[in-house]
Amino acid sequence: MQDRGRPGFAHLGVPTSGALDSEASARANRLVGNAETAAVLESTVDGVSLRFDEGAVVAVTGATAPVRVDGRPVVWSLPVYVQAGSLVEVGPAELGARSYVAVAGGFEVPSTLGSRSTDLLSGLGPPVLFAGQRLAVGPPHGPPPAIDFAPYRVPATDLVLPLHPGPRQDWLTEVGRRDLFGQSYRVSPLSNRIALRLEGRPLGRRVGEELPSEGIVWGSVQLVNSGEILVFLADHPTTGGYPVIAVVDRSAASDCAQARPGTSVALRRHRGSGVAW
């Protein structure tokens, strides 16, 4: 379950959380006439099936996936009317990793610190959904928008991440800095909502000492002791003691959210970041 997360509590150790692909989540909400703050289902790779007790309007966005209502294929990324008793089946994902299911009226689950987002790092928000669980839906605001085409971006198959310099870029050796941009990486299967873990040749680290814990922003590229790198996503810890050598530009947020294990990744200097590497 995800909405736009709980920003503003990082100083108390609370991750922002929220839909990993916030663009796709907002689009799903718009397609069913919801405010962008409504809670949606974030389904990772395998998909999800929902049985509706009452009629509803549903839209699926994010990772492309087959959507069926009572076994019949229906359109993806457009509002679909569903009758009482119908079974809506989504997935598995074809391109991308995370599909978003919005229902007109939004899912009604208790909110914690102003958000209905499931936070995998700290356990805040509703627990991960389980088969057989019943979910309440709020009253729809009005009819969904009358459209027959909604532009969308199909998730990229190769990832190119534009990087801004991070606070500890000088913890890389010269060779490490060359390797950072000069090699290609793969998305590790250990990646999750907390971090995208990149597999590649370990990067040389200049400074041997420990770093006192410091605040972390979304997109921080953290160099861990093994020389591997992590890209922090929505459920990232708020402080950490490994050096952050770079920060991914927000424009790549959806691509990061949709990257499947094995995806090839290239890191590039962000043009016009205003700060020198």
Added chain:
Amino acid sequence: MRFLPAGPTAVLIEVDDLDEVFSLTAEIDRHRRNGWGHTLVDVVPGATTVLLDGVTDPGQVAREVAAWPLAAENGGYLETVEIPCRYDGPDLVDVARHWGVTEAEVVEIHTSLCHRVAFCGFSPGFAYIAGLGERWQVPRRPSPRPAVPAGSVALGGGFTGIYPRSSPAGWQVIGHTAVTLWDPGRDPPALLAPGATVQFLPA
């Protein structure tokens, strides 16, 4: 003060020590109350840094903050939080051995030190409480305990920490407290926020 890049919408400010972190955080709070930095989303203190996240022009923010006179901050802007602690943890003996004192003296020392929350992290409501200084630093346990109960009071490096919920723990557990560290239904949800003064009491 050093201003380190942290992406297009943030700046990480590095200072010399924790006292300067407190001074800078207090100064940021004061300016925010006067309408400065209205786009800021999070202000996150660290051990020797303060992160400003949610700025529109990091360079401009750096120039403004650099011009502030940093007064020593008196620590009085947050109430003192009293933590009654029962000093009966499984690692009390090891800490006493490491300090070269008796277990009773560990209690005496820990309750007489002046503690202050430096920063939070690890999990919601978990505070890194500074106060052990160089003299009373302790190493982490050689291997973490898989689980300690909520309210466990533990020492690691120069910090005291209290686990808000049952979790794995690499620090030396010296006791436990019954106070609720974290309650999302409360405002603020965390009992211990950065800057708070903490007084441990023998329970």
